Amino acid sequence: MPFICGQHPGPGATPVVLQALQHAGASIVEIGIPFSDPIADGPVIAAAMHNALERGATMDGLLGEVAAARANLSLGLVAMCSVSILHRLAASSNAAGVVARFKDAGFDGFIFPDLPLEESGMTSTLLIAPTTPVGRAEQIAKACTGFVYLLARAGLTGERSELPDIAGRVQKLRTMTDLPVAVGFGVSSPEHVRHVVASADAAIVGSALVRRMADAVAGAPDANAAAAEVAEAFGRQLAAGLG
Secondary structure, eight states: BEEEEOSSSTTTTHHHHHHHHHTTTTTEEEEEEEOOSSSSHHOOOOHHHHHHTTTTTOHHHHHHHHHHHHTTTEEEEEEEEEHHHHHOOOOOOOOOHHHHHHHHHOOEEOOOOOOGGGGGGSSSSSSSSTTOOOHHHHHHHHHHSSSSEEEESSSSSOSSSOOOOHHHHHHHHHTTTTSOOESSSOOHHHHHHHHTTTSEEHHHHHHHHHHHHHHHHTSSHHHHHHHHHHHHHHHHHHOOOGG
């Protein structure tokens, strides 16, 4: 389950990167909505979001790119979106109207990393941290739809050389919900993917992919094509961890 930043490295990138990740064997792609103050993201993803905004990323542009790509994709598409963006967009219409815009563009669901459980009266995926008490974790799991997002470790997103053992936490979550469990934060390699899917249903890889895409852009005559090429190559490496 790769993570990409919408319209990164620039406008027009999203459709070609999504196609590349589908060819690489991804099942679902999480698309981060560019935000000037990203929630829970480390320096790699934060930089990608800032760069996307500086190069002209907009909400309308991203939704248009997803809509243009959707007909040729069998991937699930999930928006990782700060709830403050939803609130701002809803100020000019309403929350249901904003959600409908994403659905019409081809998104299948939302992850709101900063949505408190007490305000989660909508269909979405919420995050459960390693430090979340068992009782609250059960409440969050029951409020989720689609899947449950379990953090492999506390802190910000970012590449790590090792992951903690997650099997016990995944097993505990399975007693609380029938939803699939996806694990992210620090998942960076095919070995990590293999470790995660030994007990969970999906491995979310963000910073390791976004960094490679950003590195590929330097000096490339076609930045979007270069980003898509490296996304497909790394996606195939990650998918090898599923076998």
